[in-house]
Amino acid sequence: MEKMKKRVYSGIQPTGVFTLGNFVGAVRGWPKLQEEYDCIYSVADQHAITVRQNPADLRRQSREMVALLLASGIDPQKSIVFVQSHVPAHAQLSWVLGCFCPFGDLTRMHQFKEKSAKHPEDINGGLLTYPILMAADILLYGTDYVPVGVDQKQHVELTRDIAQRFNGVYGDVFTIPDAMIPKVGAKVMSLQEPAKKMSKSDSNENAVVRVLDEPDAILRKFKRAVTDSEGSVRAAEDKPGVTNLMSIYSVCTGKTFEEIEAAFAGQGYGVFKQAVAESVIDTLRPFQQEYKRLLADKAYLDGVMADGAARAAALAARLLTKVYKKVGFLQL
Ligand code: AQP
Numbered sequence: 001m002e003k004m005k006k007r008v009y010s011g012i013q014p015t016g017v018f019t020l021g022n023f024v025g026a027v028r029g030w031p032k033l034q035e036e037y038d039c040i041y042s043v044a045d046q047h048a049i050t051v052r053q054n055p056a057d058l059r060r061q062s063r064e065m066v067a068l069l070l071a072s073g074i075d076p077q078k079s080i081v082f083v084q085s086h087v088p089a090h091a092q093l094s095w096v097l098g099c100f101c102p103f104g105d106l107t108r109m110h111q112f113k114e115k116s117a118k119h120p121e122d123i124n125g126g127l128l129t130y131p132i133l134m135a136a137d138i139l140l141y142g143t144d145y146v147p148v149g150v151d152q153k154q155h156v157e158l159t160r161d162i163a164q165r166f167n168g169v170y171g172d173v174f175t176i177p178d179a180m181i182p183k184v185g186a187k188v189m190s191l192q193e194p195a196k197k198m199s200k201s202d203s204n205e206n207a208v209v210r211v212l213d214e215p216d217a218i219l220r221k222f223k224r225a226v227t228d229s230e231g232s233v234r235a236a237e238d239k240p241g242v243t244n245l246m247s248i249y250s251v252c253t254g255k256t257f258e259e260i261e262a263a264f265a266g267q268g269y270g271v272f273k274q275a276v277a278e279s280v281i282d283t284l285r286p287f288q289q290e291y292k293r294l295l296a297d298k299a300y301l302d303g304v305m306a307d308g309a310a311r312a313a314a315l316a317a318r319l320l321t322k323v324y325k326k327v328g329f330l331q332l
Contacts, residue, residue, distance in 0.1 A: 008033050008180070009143040011042035011084065011134075013200075014058060014065040015051070020209040020280065021188035021198035023072070024251050025149030029182055031073030033147065039079040040141055040312060041069055046084045046091065046133060050126040051119055051201070066301050068211065071291035080315075082308030084137065089316035093136035094129075096323055100165050101132055101158070110154055135159040140316045142175045150186040151197055153179050170326040173319075185251040191225040194240035212288060215281045222277035223270075233264035233272050242269070245276050252279035 156179035163174035192207035227241040235243040
């Protein structure tokens with residue numbers, strides 16, 4: 001695939017308002033990449049149905065997710081923003097790639113294990129083959145870099161394996177992508193169970209800060225955040241709660257861990273939690289205002305989605321045709 005700039009691809013599931021984890025680990029970094037790279041950002045509704053969704057909610061949340069992405073600073077003139085199910089090539093390539101992915105590799109994925117444990121009543125095939133669809137998302141566009149949180153690293157590695165296996169048989173069809181993981185904030189943890197990542201679908205609202213939460217809710221959640229009994233603001237493996245709050249504060253203020261430790265030395269967690277909450281409120285304020293403005297303009301959002309889908313489909317069709325020819329599907 002001919003490209004002027006290196007290509008970036010990433011996606012987010014429209015499973016609800018995204019969390020501070022999604023924001024800090026992934027979405028916040030996406031707008032900055034637009035100048036240097038050709039960026040494609042998708043609302044991954046096909047991934048979302050691996051867990052049962054209410055159809056009306058999924059539809060609404062898909063449009064809202066587009067507004068959330070634009071509010072974060074993604075410019076649909078510079079980047080392609082689209083909804084995954086609007087470009088059928090993702091599902092089409094996914095089938096082919098599934099035939100190049102050993103079953104055992106899929107059962108080893110952390111996310112499959114975690115989501116199977118979380119939804120024992122519905123361990124469906126989509127939950128297992130999710131990484132194949134993700135590989136198709138990435139490989140369809142000749143992607144060089146995939147900006148994601150660290151929880152998705154294993155899936156990007158599997159994508160590389162699939163691409164290399166396919167290229168080994170048919171020549172250089174796929175670009176081999178690299179994950180792009182932020183140095184700080186790559187895994188924001190739950191405020192209530194700091195050993196677990198913060199997740200959109202967590203049923204305990206105190207554990208999750210959502211990017212549209214009102215300031216008083218943000219303050220309340222941080223005040224209730226689980227820490228430890230030591231009372232000193234310092235990062236350590238056996239202090240996951242405090243370390244998590246320090247990462248969040250570091251991302252929101254640009255301060256290093258050393259600077260944070262020095263600034264809060266001798267002060268209790270109460271003062272620190274207040275400061276973390278205020279830094280998050282300040283970071284999210286402009287984003288929240290822009291989101292409200294965008295969501296009021298449904299026609300504009302629908303136009304962005306239609307334009308994005310057309311541009312993505314045109315790119316995807318080229319690569320899919322090449323793959324179909326390579327594997328021997330009869331061309332009419
Ligand atoms: N806690 C996190 N810290 C840092 N990055 C995170 N990401 C997710 N959680 C954290 C990154 O956000 C991007 C989009 O994620 P997703 O919507 O594809 O789904 P996910 O990884 O399954 O996120 P959630 O919030 O846990 O969703 P649900 O609850 O619906 O399953 C990815 O780049 C991810 O790395």
